[in-house]
Amino acid sequence: MGTLVVENIVAGYGSGPNILRGLSLTIEAGKTYCIIGPNGAGKSTLVKVIAGLLKPREGRIMYKGEPINGLRADQVLQRGICYVPSDRSLFPDMTVKENLRMGGYILRNSSLVEKRIEQIFIQFPILKEKRSQMAKTLSGGQQQLTSIARAMVLKPELIMLDEPSLGLAPKVVQQIFGTIAILRDQGLTILLVEQNARKGLENADQGVVLDLGMNSFERPAVEVLHDPRIQELYLGKRSRPLQAEAAQ
Template structure:
């Protein structure tokens, strides 16, 4: 975190909130180095999803700065952020259910005008997620939850993003499928795309991640190599399935 220039994505001292309500993020800083999975964990209301919304331009921070590859992009909206190289995979099931897998994936490339690049990306995502090629002409709504997740991943990769923002990819999936989803997250990373991940299923996510950040009350409480966080007994007790969180909703503290 010291050498700023080599990070793909940097959120620095971000303050953000919804409407006039209390701040959700209070001076949060997160960095995503190249080819890494950074995982945000923390209790409900800590501001995990808000971090992704800020990064993807859906929520403009009140203060602080966002840098991509060292370039200041603070204040850019969702479409600009997409062009800047940040693709957001929303919480829950977000495929277009009544459209084919192929149409879903091609929509991911909507902003890409070069046909050759699109073809290359199609091949790339089909290699990474074979199910996408196998079910290309089927309705996405007919796939299982885990397969739909792969379609979403593939769709987000079509713009050749620098960083993919994943909001709770394991939501609504059984443990077995969850394991596979994290395996795929690792494969995205191995194929060269950095990932900023938000996850309730903290232990599972940290096993995949390279860097973990524990969020509480709108800031990064502790961060470090994911393996170290996992090994820390206090942390494990507090955030990784020890007690359920209580009274940590950011808005109660204003």
Template sequence: MSTEPLMLDIRGLDVAYGGIRAVRGLDLRVGKGELVCLIGANGAGKSTTLRAITGLVPAAAGQIEHQGESIIGLPSHQLVRRGVVMVPEGRGIFPQLTIEENLAMGAYTRKDHHEVRQDIERIYTLFPRLAERKKQSAGTLSGGEQQMVAMGRAMISRPSLLLLDEPSMGLAPIMVERIFELIQTIAKEGVTILLIEQNARLALELGDRGYVMESGQIILEGPAAQLLHDPKVRAAYLGEEDFAA
């Protein structure tokens, strides 16, 4: 059995907004090279979990470790230097900047300018649609194209752990398919991914392992293929009934 530290190890995480515990006693682990998905209904606490990992909201209790070291309280730029990079819900691009300028923002912690240029060209190979429009203002792009910019910008940071928060939200079905193909490509290149996604079917079809979250707690976990065929998950995905508590 490998003694290599987990890429992400969360133990007993609590996050509170005011008097409400949005995340309660959460345990979640992601090994190097894994694609792990965290699924659940709106308001389950998925995005709050990501915000706690990245320090956007404070942890009230528990531990968050990246490759064996605590990252609680680290500022964003130090997390990025460590390789912990998030593509936020809503994409968070800079609408007035061009596509190329947005991608370059992903390199703000890097000094290897020649390699940054090579990485940007590689992103254009992955996302040909962006190459065609690289001098266009990002705010004029479709939702799917903006998601490509956000993912490309994250990849320029050379993440060891990529956190994706609802990448399919608000996208047309054909663009959702394209985005998930790109996520699969990134995973195959060895980037460890924690995917937060409401589209349970797509997430579990893509993932190695999965966690199901309800009311701030993990209620199921296991191999993604197993969860995909779990009656409770299938019922919840189809909207027939709530997850069992």
């Protein structure tokens, strides 16, 4: 089974304080998890720890029954776990196609990579159209799509998307969630960090609320969407009418 189990992870940067403070979470294969929580809660830190970019101070991470904490980022990638950072990290002066090739670099099989890129072009014709353009000339939405597609070259089993809709116009956000829906249909396991909590939860099976470096709440996404406390804190719904507030 492709279950990812995060157990009692404690993590922080350099000699700084603990950001994750005993976080545990089980990610079941084939499901989409949306992680929400306030700024600075440690959402990106969690994703970086799983990706092997930050070594945890305590705890362990098991994937398919084997520990993966302590592996390097490229070794985690080899296991089929991909990470799409929120800054997209494309090579700005490389073309779309060159960026996709970079995604397949660790496969060390250029004909396989070319084949995968052709499949991606069929799935996302806009990338085929833009294949010879430098990444820096793309719109924000196209850059985000390229960044996701670059991870797809590896045919990951589990993909982690850190705030994929950040800074994008509403129409483009809709397209990104369309892309996420395609990944879900393909049976990928998805760990989605979203500041757009409503959209994220609407497009997920499970909702996880992370606060103060702990998993404070995990439920089916529809339940999280309808929980009054969560609505007030993260979904922009107020439990009191606005007039009551104005009258104070």
